[in-house]
Each structure stands twice: as C-alpha cells, then as structure tokens.
Amino acid sequence: MIKDFEYFSPQKLDKALALLDKYEDSKVICGGQSLLILMKQGLVAPQYVIDIKGLSELDYIKKERNGTVKIGALTTHRTIENASQFKGALGVLAEMEKRLASPQTRNWGTIGGNVAHGDPAGDPAPVFMAVNASVKLASAAGERTVPMAEFYVDYFESVMQHNELITEIEIPPIADHTGVAYAKFNIIDSDMATVSAAVSITLSANGGTCQDVRIALGAAAPTPLRAKQAEAVLRGKKPTDALFKEAGEVAAGESNPVADINASAEFRRELVKAMVKRVGMEAYARAKEA
Numbered sequence: 001m002i003k004d005f006e007y008f009s010p011q012k013l014d015k016a017l018a019l020l021d022k023y024e025d026s027k028v029i030c031g032g033q034s035l036l037i038l039m040k041q042g043l044v045a046p047q048y049v050i051d052i053k054g055l056s057e058l059d060y061i062k063k064e065r066n067g068t069v070k071i072g073a074l075t076t077h078r079t080i081e082n083a084s085q086f087k088g089a090l091g092v093l094a095e096m097e098k099r100l101a102s103p104q105t106r107n108w109g110t111i112g113g114n115v116a117h118g119d120p121a122g123d124p125a126p127v128f129m130a131v132n133a134s135v136k137l138a139s140a141a142g143e144r145t146v147p148m149a150e151f152y153v154d155y156f157e158s159v160m161q162h163n164e165l166i167t168e169i170e171i172p173p174i175a176d177h178t179g180v181a182y183a184k185f186n187i188i189d190s191d192m193a194t195v196s197a198a199v200s201i202t203l204s205a206n207g208g209t210c211q212d213v214r215i216a217l218g219a220a221a222p223t224p225l226r227a228k229q230a231e232a233v234l235r236g237k238k239p240t241d242a243l244f245k246e247a248g249e250v251a252a253g254e255s256n257p258v259a260d261i262n263a264s265a266e267f268r269r270e271l272v273k274a275m276v277k278r279v280g281m282e283a284y285a286r287a288k289e290a
C-alpha cells in the first residue's frame with residue numbers, strides 16, 4: 001500500500017530543482033518503472049513526490065559535429081533503441097536496449113531514471129562505462145559532471161546528492177578503429193542481468209595492437225564495475241584468444257559479486273570469466289571491421 005504524499009509536477013527544470021531544494025523528504029519520479037515498485041513495497045515512503053516527466057527540455061538525443069553524443073535524462077529506453085544517431089560503435093546502445101526489460105517498460109523507463117536508480121545489474125551503466133560516458137548533474141546551486149566510472153559508490157548508491165537531478169549522459173567522440181560489444185547472461189529473457197559485460201577496444205592505426213581498452217561489468221560487484229586490471233592484460237598487445245581468456249580470469253579476480261536468489265558469488269565469477277572473453281573477442285572483431 002502506497003502511503004499518502006503531496007504531488008508536484010513541475011514543467012521546467014529550475015522549478016523542479018527549487019522543489020528538490022525545498023523538500024528534503026522528497027523523491028523524484030520519472031517513468032516510475034523502478035520507484036513505484038519500491039513505494040508499493042513500502043521500502044520508500046516520501047512525503048513529497050516530484051514528477052519530472054513534464055520536463056520535455058531533458059528529452060533529446062543530440063550528436064555534435066565532433067561526434068560527441070548527448071542523451072537527455074528523460075529519453076526513454078525505447079527512443080534510444082530506435083534512435084538513428086546510434087550507428088557504428090555506438091550501435092551497441094540500441095543492442096543493449098533491446099535486451100532491457102519489455103517494450104512496455106522501455107516505453108516508460110528513462111535513461112536518467114535507470115542510471116539514478118543504481119541497480120548494479122542495470123544494463124546501461126556498463127555500456128556507458130565502456131564508451132567513457134559522463135553523467136551531468138544539476139542542482140539549484142549549479143551543475144557538475146561526473147565520469148560514469150566514478151558515479152557509483154555502493155549498492156544502489158551514487159555520488160548524486162538529494163537535491164541533484166541527472167540532466168544528461170554525455171558520450172565523447174569514439175576513436176577510429178573502435179569496436180564496442182555488450183552481452184548479458186540472464187535466465188528469463190528481458191529480466192535483469194545475472195552478470196553482464198561491456199568491452200570497448202580501439203586498435204592502433206595499423207590494426208595490430210590494442211591501443212585502448214575499457215572493460216565494464218554489471219552484477220559482478222555491489223556497483224557496476226570497471227575491470228582495470230583486466231584491461232591492463234590487453235592494453236598495448238595484439239589480442240589473442242589466450243589473452244582474452246586471461247583478461248576474463250583477471251576480471252573475475254577483480255569482481256566482488258553479491259550472492260542472491262539468482263546466483264551464488266562463485267557462479268557469477270565463472271560468468272565474468274566467460275563473458276569478458278566472449279564479449280572482448282566480439283569487440284575485437286568489430287574493431288577490426290571499423
């Protein structure tokens with residue numbers, strides 16, 4: 001049973017930020033796909049609910065001339081899935097969205113809500129880490145930008161303060177010869193990941209060595225995780241199946257999985273090994289074609 005609350009529906013960002021500043025016991029709602037579940041379970045019972053679904057100024061996807069992509073926080077999963085801007089290496093975003101929940105949830109759920117919710121099994125965060133994205137936050141006091149890889153601090157916890165809103169996700173230009181891949185393992189299609197992995201590989205101009213690499217994991221720790229030691233296995237080397245296997249093993253050692261009803265920590269570590277290898281090889285194949 002949801003407890004009574006006072007409801008606000010600001011239509012402008014500054015109004016929403018002023019309300020957030022004024023009411024400490026408030027909660028922002030957007031698509032409601034995660035928050036309503038928590039409210040129905042009585043786990044969250046705010047006195048004030050600030051519905052930001054009317055902030056149409058935050059509903060956009062922009063691609064700048066230099067290749068930077070900006071996704072407004074109110075953009076739905078479904079819009080990202082179908083967006084024409086996500087081609088080449090960024091086609092991974094649409095692939096990721098196709099595996100996220102059902103069309104119904106994708107039609108309502110927003111990218112800002114997903115990132116803010118902070119579920120370590122969420123699909124977008126590892127992909128955003130792999131493409132080196134940042135989160136733009138706004139409050140009545142101003143704006144700040146936080147790299148996605150530094151955004152999460154603990155289980156469902158981020159650096160975002162109560163009076164801040166996510167306004168945008170920014171993806172810097174993708175270098176030439178870059179391939180990005182993502183996969184998630186789950187038992188029921190459209191369910192949350194048991195473990196997921198996203199890998200971005202940039203090859204040197206002659207296509208020989210791995211110039212840059214980012215490996216990010218979902219549901220492999222209390223937060224989405226950048227597997228930096230595993231990245232070091234590949235950086236500067238010509239990738240081989242054996243190196244991808246080693247990177248998977250190192251990533252499993254870096255992971256710190258939580259055991260729950262879906263999987264034990266040991267099973268998740270085994271999944272990390274297999275998925276980093278498989279997704280890494282796919283990213284490499286894509287980089288060679290890019």
Ligand SMILES: Cc1cc2nc3c(=O)[nH]c(=O)nc-3n(C[C@H](O)[C@H](O)[C@H](O)COP(=O)(O)OP(=O)(O)OC[C@H]3O[C@@H](n4cnc5c(N)ncnc54)[C@H](O)[C@@H]3O)c2cc1C
Nearest residue numbers: 028030031032033034035101109110112113116122123166
């Ligand atoms: C049946 C089902 C299946 C799902 N499967 C998946 C899945 O496979 N993969 C996956 O990743 N997710 C999955 N989800 C979760 C869901 O996709 C996301 O959590 C959803 O996109 C959240 O967006 P929302 O707009 O609905 O957020 P809301 O539910 O409205 O809000 C979620 C949280 O974010 C905060 N918030 C919302 N917007 C902002 C903002 N702009 N700035 C700051 N804080 C904000 C709210 O206060 C709240 O704490 C599933 C959900 C359901 C119901």
